[in-house]
Every structure is written in structure tokens, then in C-alpha cells.
Amino acid sequence: MKAKVYVTLKSGVLDPQGKAIHHAVETIGYQGIADVRQGKYFEISLDSSMTEEQARAEIERMAREVLSNPVIEDYRVEIE
Amino acid sequence: MKIGVVVFPGSNCDHDAYHVISKVIGQPVDFIWHRSVSLGEFDAVILPGGFSYGDYLRCGAIARFSPVMQAVKSFAVRGGFVLGICNGFQILCESGLLPGALLRNRDLKFICKHVNLRVETTDSPFTQHCQLGQVLSIPIAHGEGNYFCDPEVLDELIREDRIVFRYCDSEGRITTEANPNGSLDNIAGICNRERNVLGMMPHPERASEELLGSADGRIIFHSLTATLRELARA
Numbered sequence: 163m164k165a166k167v168y169v170t171l172k173s174g175v176l177d178p179q180g181k182a183i184h185h186a187v188e189t190i191g192y193q194g195i196a197d198v199r200q201g202k203y204f205e206i207s208l209d210s211s212m213t214e215e216q217a218r219a220e221i222e223r224m225a226r227e228v229l230s231n232p233v234i235e236d237y238r239v240e241i242e
Numbered sequence: 243m244k245i246g247v248v249v250f251p252g253s254n255c256d257h258d259a260y261h262v263i264s265k266v267i268g269q270p271v272d273f274i275w276h277r278s279v280s281l282g283e284f285d286a287v288i289l290p291g292g293f294s295y296g297d298y299l300r301c302g303a304i305a306r307f308s309p310v311m312q313a314v315k316s317f318a319v320r321g322g323f324v325l326g327i328c329n330g331f332q333i334l335c336e337s338g339l340l341p342g343a344l345l346r347n348r349d350l351k352f353i354c355k356h357v358n359l360r361v362e363t364t365d366s367p368f369t370q371h372c373q374l375g376q377v378l379s380i381p382i383a384h385g386e387g388n389y390f391c392d393p394e395v396l397d398e399l400i401r402e403d404r405i406v407f408r409y410c411d412s413e414g415r416i417t418t419e420a421n422p423n424g425s426l427d428n429i430a431g432i433c434n435r436e437r438n439v440l441g442m443m444p445h446p447e448r449a450s451e452e453l454l455g456s457a458d459g460r461i462i463f464h465s466l467t468a469t470l471r472e473l474a475r476a
Contacts (some may be wrong), residue, residue: 229299
């Protein structure tokens with residue numbers, strides 16, 4: 163089983179790295195790019211000791227407590 | 243009195259803090275390895291600057307789970323004094339001992355230079371010997387010092403007089419130009435509601451001896467030790 167966690171900055175939070183990337187791609191010639199925001203992606207491999215519901219609960223907790231900072235970030239968990 | 247300097251894997255300003263307390267301020271000081279779970283013998287604890295755990299995941303995000311941080315939390319709840327400098331401030335925010343978070347500097351560059359700080363409150367063990375509005379020249383050295391919090395938290399900090407330092411120009415004016423990293427409201431340092439925990443991005447331990455260009459930071463350590471002496475007498 164694999165868990166995928168996406169951590170992104172909350173919409174009110176300044177993302178200067180995203181802005182820098184936006185600037186860079188525009189300079190290269192990409193058109194129609196309104197905004198770029200950078201986030202983080204974690205892949206967590208789980209052994210067979212958990213059910214999917216248990217895995218989701220554990221990974222949601224991990225995302226909330228460790229992988230993201232709730233002051234400035236949102237998270238999303240996918241289990242497959 | 244005894245002051246402790248916590249050392250995390252990757253801390254690199256621990257020796258500077260130790261040196262200032264020991265040689266400049268002249269008080270007993272000891273290092274505290276991050277696996278320590280007891281702070282009983284200390285009156286104040288410094289979380290020093292550096293790159294604990296390589297800033298992996300987020301600055302201070304992993305240090306916050308070090309065994310010593312449970313002890314630091316209880317210590318702070320008991321009224322012990324905690325000074326978080328730079329990475330120490332980041333760790334205090336990640337651990338919830340202080341509100342808000344430190345983001346990447348607005349202009350993305352790591353900034354290493356002397357800045358001016360205005361003392362915004364003297365109602366603090368760390369600034370009680372300062373004058374209100376006093377300008378201190380203290381160096382910063384950080385890539386993630388952009389203080390951020392929700393509007394409600396900012397209101398609370400202002401209402402409760404918990405913004406301790408703001409970035410200012412040499413005349414003490416709070417301006418955008420004087421703000422090196424885009425920090426909300428030019429915030430350079432804040433304290434908790436009980437006022438025994440202070441987090442600041444600039445490095446007062448690098449501005450405690452004239453030889454290093456400014457000794458303006460020394461007053462912060464003097465204020466702290468004066469507070470500890472007063473408490474010992476009471």
C-alpha cells in the first residue's frame with residue numbers, strides 16, 4: 163500500500179519561490195501562465211499490517227502533525 | 243543562576259551563545275544535548291541559531307520532536323525563561339510555544355547583515371533594561387525569517403503588547419525598506435502571553451562585544467540575568 167501526501171501553502175501565504183518559478187517560465191516563453199505555487203509531495207510506503215482505513219487515519223495524522231505546518235499549509239492524502 | 247544552551251544536530255550558534263553567557267555576562271552556563279529530558283537545574287534556556295536537522299522538511303520542524311522539547315515545554319509552562327534565536331525562534335513556532343510561522347524571505351535571498359531593531363516593549367524579562375523605542379543594531383543571518391500569522395493572531399499580539407522587536411531604520415522608523423525579509427508588520431521578535439518565552443530572528447549573541455561591530459545585543463542578556471537575580475532575591 164502506498165500513501166501520497168500533497169502539502170501546499172494556504173492561499174493567503176506569500177510564495178516567493180512560486181513567483182520566481184512563474185517569472186522563470188515566462189522568461190523562457192511559456193504563455194498564459196497566471197500563477198505558480200510550489201508545494202511538497204511525499205510518498206509513504208506502508209507494510210501490510212494496516213487496513214486502508216487505518217492507513218488513511220495514520221497518514222492523515224502524520225500529515226497534520228509532521229508533514230505540514232497547519233499555520234501556513236494545507237494537506238491532502240491519497241491511499242492506493 | 244544557571245543558563246542552558248540546547249544543542250540540536252545542526253545547531254551552529256550554540257558556542258556563540260555559550261561564550262556570551264560565560265565570558266561576557268559571566269554567569270554559569272551549560273550545553274544541553276537534544277536528547278536530554280530534564281531541565282531541573284536551569285533558570286533559563288536558549289534555543290540557538292543554526293540548521294537543526296539541516297532544515298529538512300521545514301526549519302525547526304524535526305527539532306520540535308526532539309526529546310528535549312518536551313522538557314522545554316514543561317519548563318516554559320512552569321515559568322522558566324526560554325530565548326529562541328533564529329532557528330530557535332523557528333523551533334518555538336513549530337512546537338506551538340509561540341504562534342505563527344517563519345516563511346522564506348520575501349526576496350528569496352539568504353540575508354546576512356546588521357539590521358536595526360526597535361524595542362517595542364520593555365514589559366519583558368528580555369528587554370526590561372532597554373528604553374522603549376530604543377534602536378539596537380544586531381545582525382541577522384537567515385533565509386527563512388519572514389514572520390507570518392493569521393490576522394486574529396496579529397491583533398492579539400498587538401493588543402497584548404507581545405511584539406518585542408520590529409525592524410526599523412537607524413532613526414527608529416518602521417518602514418518597508420527597513421524590513422529585510424517581508425515579515426508581517428516588520429516583526430523581528432515576539433513573546434508568549436506569559437512573557438517568559440521570547441523568539442527573535444536576529445542574533446544578539448553576535449552583537450554582545452564591541453569587537454564584532456555592535457554590542458547592542460548585550461542588553462538583552464543583561465535584562466534576563468537581572469530578572470533572574472530579582473527572582474532569586476524574592
